[in-house]
Amino acid sequence: MNTLTFSILDLTQMISKLFFEFYRIVRVVIGGAVLSTCLLVSPAGAVVTIEVNKGEVAGIPIAIVPFSIEGGGSASQPADVIQTDLGLSGRFELISKDNYISSPHDLESVQYKDWRLIKAEALVVGKVINLGNDQYEIRFRLIDVFREKQLAGQKFVISSKKIRKVSHQISDAIYRQLTGKPGAFDTKIAYVEVKGQIPNARYLLQVADSDGYDPKIVLESSQPILSPAWSPDGSRLAYVSFEKKRSMVFIQNVWTGERAGVAEYEGINSAPAWSPDGKKLALTLSKDGNPEIYIYDLASDQLARLTKHTAIDTEPAWSPDGKMIAFTSGRSGAPQIYRVPSIGGAPQRLTFNGVYNAGPDYSPDGESIVVITNQGNGYKVGLYSRNDRTVRELTRSKQDESPTFSPNGDMIMYATKKGGQNVLAAVSVDGQIQQTLQFQKGSVREPAWSPFNRRL
Amino acid sequence: MKEKLSLLWSFLRPALFSVTLHVSLIGLSLMGLWWPFSAEQEIQRGVVNPIQAKVVSGEELAQRALRKREEEERIARELEEQRQKKIEEQKRKEELEIRKKEEKRKKEQLERERAEEKKRKELEAEEKIKQEQKKEFEENQRRLEEEKRQKEEQKKQEEERKKQEEKELIEAERKKEEEKKREEEEELKRKEAEKKRKEEEVKRKKEEEERKKEEERKKKKEEEKLKREAAEEQRQREDDLRRQMESERAERQRAQTQSDAETALSALVDRIGAEVESNWRRPINSSSGLVAVVQVKVSPSGEVTSAKVVRSSGDKFFDQSAETAIKKASPLPFPSDSRYYEYINVFNFRFNPDDI
Structure with a gap:
């Protein structure tokens, strides 16, 4: 280590110091009860090495300065959107605006010491310039405070209604720059909102931004709507509708509204799940007796039965490589997760802990499966890991349902109850950050997180 | 084996004879004692016998007969003892005879064996002499053959040698010619090499000179550099010395509170x-x-x-x-x-x- 240090030292400094300055080797283990310090006079000179063994695992401290709005008009504030996005991800520690010493909007006006003082590692500055004719220019810069350099910067020219979308894109850029993973903020969620009381309730299939803003009704019905599922290209939704007083599976184009029924068999038609290539749907049908998993080929209109058991088999989910289908089965006496090759084969049980494991959804890397688990403490979001083959509880709530992975795999959205109300919530995959989405007023359930933005 | 059997028989024979005799005698005496008719016959005979004129009572008669029988038994016993003695005498004589015969036989046997041993030894000696003679003869024969062979060998070698000499002579001549030829060739080569060497020498010298020039130039440069470095070093040293002094001052200061400083x-x-x-x-x-x-x-x-x-x-x-x-x-x-x-x-x- 000493030799290594030498080679790095400035040579002239080395020569001048070599004979006349005696360094001491000081080895200190910090954090331990015993401070072992040995001081030795080393004629060759040595560099003190200080061990740092503990450090808080925490989000990146980030300051997001409200963007300046120039040129008049009432543009929405991108900093608020970014703040919410990054806060929700659990990977950042948002520094309150109250602590900001200055409010720069471009790189030149950044006083680094102002941000060092409040220990902000990252700083986001930017501006919105009204260009007239509903055209806005948005600029942002992501700055590394302690290295005093810009990490990312971009300029957009857009209409006012795209400001939120661009703000999500800025969040994605910041997220990718600081965590190394793509952000999933510029994505959509589909969910079912229930308005009014049964029997006069209205059911709305909605599509909103990932933070819940800007909901758009895809389908409205006096009968229940269930299990929305995004096609891999993000253009279509498959869902279950009871509009004809019995369950039927439809596929609907989110933008054109064009739709078609794909399963109208006797009995139950439910739980559609798209294959990763978008060519097939896994379904739960009870047309042959009790609920079983079937694979429906969209192009050929062919149906193939995948499971055969006297117990209920339902809630199919495709592995990202399309080779496996995880599903819920009651064949052990209680609901547990099983998997079966999507081309058919013998089902294999995956979950063993808890009295209830259901509603599987594969993580994008295929390494884990999110489920609703009951291990004696209520129904919680649980993560089944392929490595340790156990289900780990992620949430503290007790009435969770319908978990869905974010397309980058860092977050899970789910439905739960809060104050007697059906709400949507999100949890980071490590379970550290749990937040309720506060946007909706009605009762919301059945969330489905869209794939990465393509043409949303 | 056979001898042993005959010896055993010579002992058994008298014993058997005496046993047979005893048995028969006892048998006879018992017949005389228990057979009533014989006593009566005796009595009848006694009656006939005129010598006994006296009339005796039955008891007396019985008494007499008993006595007489005892007397007869005694006589018979004596007779028997005499015979026994005789037999034993006879037996002893026979045993003696046998022993004598045996000794004689052994002696003869010994003599025979001695004679045989002697004869065998004589034969062996004779055989040995014969063997030695044969060996000697063979040795001679071999020697003769060896000499003969050697002579032939010498002759052959002589011839060989002569042939070889002839061959060598030819070879030598050939070699001589070749040597001569080679020498000529080598001479030619040497001359060429010499020429080349000289050329190279010239070239080398030229290069050497150039190198020397270069080295001198380098040396000069090096010296200059060294000088410069020495000057630098000197300056450095002075600099360092100054700093050392400063440092030493600090060191002295520091030494005063060594342990405090360490802590x-x-x-x-x-x-x-x-x-x-x-x-x-x-x-x-x-x-x-x-x-x-x-x-x-x-x-x-x-x-x-x-x-x-x-x-x-x-x-x-x-x-x-x-x-x-x-x-x-x-x-x-x-x-x-x-x-x-x-x-x-x-x-x-x-x-x-x-x-x-």
């Missing part, structure tokens, strides 16, 4: 480490086993003037978090006493999380 120094290092640690935010989801070393330079006031990763953990975000921690901790808590700065103004932080 203070370790406390300082502790403080610096704690400061960096409190500013270290480890990235979420970083894998375990990551270690990064960051080298830091500080100003006397503890301001971090440079922090660079000298050993990367392989994880960009982990490395950055370590570097950032140090920068966040700047200025490091240095006391105003500049002596501390002499000891630690460049140092390493080793980020090695131990709880994952």
Whole structure:
């Protein structure tokens, strides 16, 4: 280590110091009860090495300065959107605006010491310039405070209604720059909102931004709507509708509204799940007796039965490589997760802990499966890991349902109850950050997180 | 075996005879005692016998008969004893005879064996002589043959040698010719080589001269450089000396409070480490086993003037978090006493999380 240090030292400094300055080797283990310090006079000179063994695992401290709005008009504030996005991800520690010493909007006006003082590692500055004719220019810069350099910067020219979308894109850029993973903020969620009381309730299939803003009704019905599922290209939704007083599976184009029924068999038609290539749907049908998993080929209109058991088999989910289908089965006496090759084969049980494991959804890397688990403490979001083959509880709530992975795999959205109300919530995959989405007023359930933005 | 049997028989024969005799005698006497008719016959005979004129009573008669029988038994016993003696005598004589015969036989046997031994030895001696004679003869024969063979061999060798000499003579002549030819060729080669060598010599000398020139030039340059360096060194030394003096002064000062300084120094290092640690935010989801070393330079006031990763953990975000921690901790808590700065103004932080 000493030799290594030498080679790095400035040579002239080395020569001048070599004979006349005696360094001491000081080895200190910090954090331990015993401070072992040995001081030795080393004629060759040595560099003190200080061990740092503990450090808080925490989000990146980030300051997001409200963007300046120039040129008049009432543009929405991108900093608020970014703040919410990054806060929700659990990977950042948002520094309150109250602590900001200055409010720069471009790189030149950044006083680094102002941000060092409040220990902000990252700083986001930017501006919105009204260009007239509903055209806005948005600029942002992501700055590394302690290295005093810009990490990312971009300029957009857009209409006012795209400001939120661009703000999500800025969040994605910041997220990718600081965590190394793509952000999933510029994505959509589909969910079912229930308005009014049964029997006069209205059911709305909605599509909103990932933070819940800007909901758009895809389908409205006096009968229940269930299990929305995004096609891999993000253009279509498959869902279950009871509009004809019995369950039927439809596929609907989110933008054109064009739709078609794909399963109208006797009995139950439910739980559609798209294959990763978008060519097939896994379904739960009870047309042959009790609920079983079937694979429906969209192009050929062919149906193939995948499971055969006297117990209920339902809630199919495709592995990202399309080779496996995880599903819920009651064949052990209680609901547990099983998997079966999507081309058919013998089902294999995956979950063993808890009295209830259901509603599987594969993580994008295929390494884990999110489920609703009951291990004696209520129904919680649980993560089944392929490595340790156990289900780990992620949430503290007790009435969770319908978990869905974010397309980058860092977050899970789910439905739960809060104050007697059906709400949507999100949890980071490590379970550290749990937040309720506060946007909706009605009762919301059945969330489905869209794939990465393509043409949303 | 047969001899042994006959010897046994010679002992058994008299014994058998005597046993037979005893048995028959006892049998006879018993017949006389128990057979009533014989007594009566005796009596009848006694009646007839005129010598006994007296009339005797039955009892007396019986008594007499008993006595008479006893008398007869006694006589018979005596007779028997005499015969027994005779028989034993006879037996002894026979045994003696047998023993004599046996001795004679043994003696004869011994003599025979001696004679045979003698004869055998004579035969052996004769045989040995014969063998030796034969051997001698064969030896002679072999010697003769050997001589003959040697003579032939010599003759053959002689011929061979003669042939060889002839061959060698021819060979020598051939070689001589070849030698001559080779010498001529070599001479030619030598001359060529010499020519070439001379040419090369010229070339070499030329090169040598050039090299020498170059070396001289280099040497000159080197000397200049050395001079320059010596001057530099001198300047450095003076500089260093000055600094040394300063340093020594500081050292003397420091030595006064050696132990205090050491304690203070370790406390300082502790403080610096704690400061960096409190500013270290480890990235979420970083894998375990990551270690990064960051080298830091500080100003006397503890301001971090440079922090660079000298050993990367392989994880960009982990490395950055370590570097950032140090920068966040700047200025490091240095006391105003500049002596501390002499000891630690460049140092390493080793980020090695131990709880994952």
